[in-house]
Amino acid sequence: MxxxxxxxxxxxxxxxxxxxxxxxxxxxxxxxxxLMALVFVTGLLATSLNMVLGFGGMYQFHHAxxxxxxxxxxxxxxxxxxxxxxxxxxxxxCCSAALGLLLGLITVRLTKLYxxxxxxxxxxxxxxxxxxxxxxxxxxxxxxxxPLPDVVYSSTGAYYFxxxxxxVSLLVMYLIVNSPFGRIFQGIRxxxxxxxxVGVDVHRHQLAGQAIAAFFAGVAGTLFVTVEGSVFPELMFxxxxxxxxxxxxxxxxxxxxxxxxxxxxxxxxxxxxxIYTEYWTLVLGVxxxxxxxxxxxxxxxxxxxxxxxxxxxxxxE
Amino acid sequence: MDFxxxxxxxxxxxxxxxxxxxxxxxxxVSSGLSLVLGVLxxxxxAHGSLYMIGAFLTYTIAAAVGPGAFGxxxxxxxxxxxxxxxxxxxxxxxxxxxxxxxxxxxxxxTFSMTLVFNDLVKLIWGSDYxxxxxxGFLQGSFDVFGLPFPxxxxxxxxxxxxxxxxxxxxxxxxxxxKIARAAAVDREMVGAVGINVSWIFAATFVIGCYLAGLxxxxxxxxxxxxxxxxHTIIIEAFLIVIIGGLGNIWGALLGALIFGLTDSLGILIxxxxxxxxxxxxxxxxxxxxxxxxxxxxx
Numbered sequence: 001m002x003x004x005x006x007x008x009x010x011x012x013x014x015x016x017x018x019x020x021x022x023x024x025x026x027x028x029x030x031x032x033x034x035l036m037a038l039v040f041v042t043g044l045l046a047t048s049l050n051m052v053l054g055f056g057g058m059y060q061f062h063h064a065x066x067x068x069x070x071x072x073x074x075x076x077x078x079x080x081x082x083x084x085x086x087x088x089x090x091x092x093x094c095c096s097a098a099l100g101l102l103l104g105l106i107t108v109r110l111t112k113l114y115x116x117x118x119x120x121x122x123x124x125x126x127x128x129x130x131x132x133x134x135x136x137x138x139x140x141x142x143x144x145x146x147p148l149p150d151v152v153y154s155s156t157g158a159y160y161f162x163x164x165x166x167x168v169s170l171l172v173m174y175l176i177v178n179s180p181f182g183r184i185f186q187g188i189r190x191x192x193x194x195x196x197x198v199g200v201d202v203h204r205h206q207l208a209g210q211a212i213a214a215f216f217a218g219v220a221g222t223l224f225v226t227v228e229g230s231v232f233p234e235l236m237f238x239x240x241x242x243x244x245x246x247x248x249x250x251x252x253x254x255x256x257x258x259x260x261x262x263x264x265x266x267x268x269x270x271x272x273x274x275i276y277t278e279y280w281t282l283v284l285g286v287x288x289x290x291x292x293x294x295x296x297x298x299x300x301x302x303x304x305x306x307x308x309x310x311x312x313x314x315x316x317e
Numbered sequence: 318m319d320f321x322x323x324x325x326x327x328x329x330x331x332x333x334x335x336x337x338x339x340x341x342x343x344x345x346v347s348s349g350l351s352l353v354l355g356v357l358x359x360x361x362x363a364h365g366s367l368y369m370i371g372a373f374l375t376y377t378i379a380a381a382v383g384p385g386a387f388g389x390x391x392x393x394x395x396x397x398x399x400x401x402x403x404x405x406x407x408x409x410x411x412x413x414x415x416x417x418x419x420x421x422x423x424x425x426x427t428f429s430m431t432l433v434f435n436d437l438v439k440l441i442w443g444s445d446y447x448x449x450x451x452x453g454f455l456q457g458s459f460d461v462f463g464l465p466f467p468x469x470x471x472x473x474x475x476x477x478x479x480x481x482x483x484x485x486x487x488x489x490x491x492x493x494x495k496i497a498r499a500a501a502v503d504r505e506m507v508g509a510v511g512i513n514v515s516w517i518f519a520a521t522f523v524i525g526c527y528l529a530g531l532x533x534x535x536x537x538x539x540x541x542x543x544x545x546x547x548h549t550i551i552i553e554a555f556l557i558v559i560i561g562g563l564g565n566i567w568g569a570l571l572g573a574l575i576f577g578l579t580d581s582l583g584i585l586i587x588x589x590x591x592x593x594x595x596x597x598x599x600x601x602x603x604x605x606x607x608x609x610x611x612x613x614x615x
Contacts, residue, residue, distance in 0.1 A: 106600060114559065117360055121556045125596045132589060226371050242428045248426065285432030292426050
């Protein structure tokens with residue numbers, strides 16, 4: 001599987017894509033650069049969700065809480081603690097991972113819907129605390145004008161930074177999904193009883209999965225701060241989590257890059273629908289209904305099935 | 318922050334009463350959620366939206382009929398029925414074609430209903446908040462140990478047991494209730510003896526949504542009716558059915574009691590972060606009973 005990733009064809013496509021993305025700021029207007037950076041951030045977030053949702057089979061209903069937590073952690077480390085940016089950027093995702101562990105300790109004892117509903121509820125508590133703790137988190141206003149390091153202050157700088165971090169994170173996540181740990185994780189998704197029978201500690205693996213996914217969600221959170229320069233409690237509101245699940249579904253959640261595509265479609269759609277109407281959620285709701293009825297395997301999943309099993313993504317097996 | 322500085326016996330008693338009336342609303346809403354969870358096995362995310370629609374409908378109907386007690390009673394009867402009708406249309410029109418799909422798809426479908434309903438509410442009622450008052454004889458308050466207790470809350474305290482009895486009667490004494498309970502345990506078997514499971518699902522779904530609407534109608538005079546009131550209630554209802562045991566109506570009652578009381582007593586202890594207390598209670602319950610206090614129907 002790993003070899004498939006580094007085959008000449010894949011490498012060529014990846015190199016061309018990367019070259020195009022690196023050159024993009026030279027030709028595209030500033031707004032599109034911002035939009036693409038937002039796509040990277042959201043795509044990374046959706047991919048990290050899909051690690052536990054699609055590949056782990058866990059009903060991760062409140063993933064956004066780790067995203068928002070990472071964003072808040074970075075902001076508070078920069079503003080309140082006055083930490084050097086390098087350390088703050090490294091520490092913030094670890095804070096998310098710690099939250100993932102903490103919530104995971106309570107939630108992984110439950111399965112499926114119990115797990116998901118409890119996660120929504122506990123995550124909402126974190127949201128409510130950020131929403132009300134005015135003196136620390138800025139309450140429902142959030143925190144604006146965050147002092148970012150000069151390198152990423154311009155929109156081009158933020159773009160390159162998020163492109164680099166997003167690419168590295170995707171690569172690492174791909175390697176994790178295809179590592180022995182990732183295989184066990186998928187085994188747990190398909191048959192937890194059998195995994196337990198052959199001696200796999202299901203809870204411990206799920207807990208580790210929670211921490212890893214939360215870590216990358218935290219990375220996405222730090223990128224959001226970089227691109228947007230502000231944080232607000234909506235980042236960890238539960239409807240965002242369900243929107244992320246829609247992105248995974250839209251792109252196709254048994255394909256590694258599916259959520260990335262889904263995130264790109266949703267972010268772009270939201271931006272352009274938002275120009276014409278304020279009823280974006282109505283549009284999103286209808287899109288979701290159509291998706292559930294007519295395209296349950298997602299855009300990329302559908303495309304790969306049409307292309308035939310020979311070209312299916314290796315991660316799909 | 319005046320931490321736990323204003324606790325007196327009278328205040329404690331008053332908060333218990335307030336908590337109990339809050340419990341009524343929570344119980345009505347979460348029992349509907351639990352009913353749908355038990356039989357259809359779907360956490361209906363749209364439940365909160367239906368609660369909100371119930372509240373807005375109550376406002377509109379009461380305003381249309383005119384001021385006074387009559388408008389209030391008409392609204393209290395009609396608004397939940399309107400919500401039930403809406404859910405019936407959604408269920409028969411769209412939802413019932415998806416029962417063969419996996420759970421996550423069904424859950425996401427209820428989420429898409431939430432998205433559509435919320436924007437419809439915004440379209441119809443706008444983004445402003447609404448408020449209306451209960452009829453005269455339910456307004457005002459009376460004294461409990463020298464502290465005021467709203468009359469409307471007493472009304473809620475009377476409604477709660479009534480709804481609980483109604484639900485008990487429905488699930489234990491009527492044929493449809495018995496079939497629904499059987500379908501919750503083994504839907505294939507129920508289908509095999511010649512009962513149309515799809516219609517049982519529809520009936521359960523509509524009754525569950527009716528309860529959401531009823532909760533919204535009852536809560537309408539006590540608070541501002543706004544966009545966003547759906548989010549709070551759905552999270553609370555989720556927690557309540559989790560600690561009660563998924564699909565168990567009596568569990569919902571127990572969960573609502575725990576939630577309502579910890580919430581209202583928490584306000585007395587630490588006003589700014591009162592929201593923390595119910596969650597702590599939930600975590601404690603789940604540490605000892607991960608599957609909820611009462612037996613889940615699953």
